[in-house]
Amino acid sequence: MLSGLMNFLRACFRPKSDQYSHTSLDTGGRQDGLLWYKDTGQHVNGEFSMAVVQANNLLEDQSQLESGCLSLNELGPYGTFVGVYDGHGGPETSRFINEHLFQHLKRFTSEQQTISVDVIRKAYQATEEGFLSLVTKQWPMKPQIAAVGSCCLVGVICGGTLYVANLGDSRAVLGRAVKATGEVLAIQLSAEHNVCIESVRQELQSLHPDDSQIVVLKHNVWRVKGLIQFYKRIS
Incomplete structure (x- = not known):
């Protein structure tokens, strides 16, 4: 059972363009030895880049960026979705999340005409239920799939608010520049x-x-x- 509360924080991000873009390590990511990465690129709510070092024979992790989405008038013109999925035991779960979580989030946002803690929680639950159904179907032929899993860390920026949802032991950290000293403070946004x-x-x-x-x-x-x-546990 998924339980707990999402953290939501005010963010200083504002839309800069009407461009929609999709980024993941599976679509156009570059590889240098065991390093998989995407260079910094301009998106609706700022600049984003991705990098992961492959620790196993098979890359089990996924990351995802959807920008220019969740366009509801009352929430501001555009939003950004960022997901980091730390797989373990295999890539099946992280890939499933990468393919389905954002689609569920769009569906529930459209149905309720708003983005909220409840909408994000429902998207997580629908994704988990979908993967459990897949495991049930594949169990007779591929029983090892029951031992595959993934953390799921998501940030959604919409209407000037940053929502952070975490399942597992990943961590979201915000770097905040201090103008007076020039230093950057690390602010933890999620709990493991x-x-x-x-x-x-x-x-x-x-x-x-x-x-x-x-x-x-x-x-x-x-x-x-x-x-x-x-x-x-979602928090």
Whole structure:
């Protein structure tokens, strides 16, 4: 069950053009050895670039940028969607998110004629339900797909507001320039769901009181069921 609250913050972004663009590492990304990247480009709400270093034999991660979207009059003319999907155990989940999450977000935004915390949560839930359905269908032929997963960190800029939604142990950080000193402050915008954090372990244990192995200390690292360090909860 997905639970918790989205963080939403005021942002100093304003639309600069009426151009729509789509960017992901799957569409036109460049590779230099184990480095996958897209150079900085101008989009509706500023300049964006992407980079990822491949850690496994197969690139399991995805990132996505949709700019010039979510065009509802009452929210301002245009918005920007940014997603980072940290896959583990394989690329299937992160690719599925890349293909479906934004489409669900557009659908729910259109239906409710607004972008909101509830709309973003519904898009997450619809994406998860869709992947669970895929796992059910593929289970007889490909049982290992049940062990594939992904973190899901999303930022949506619309109407001058930045919404940040996180599932897993990725982190969104805002760099804010201090004019007086010229330094840049790092401001954390999301909270990780990592069982190395005591409060997260306590929450998991309270949710699963009959499972003594729900959180296990393995090689001096806390892990869910002795396998992974994060669990899903939208915040």
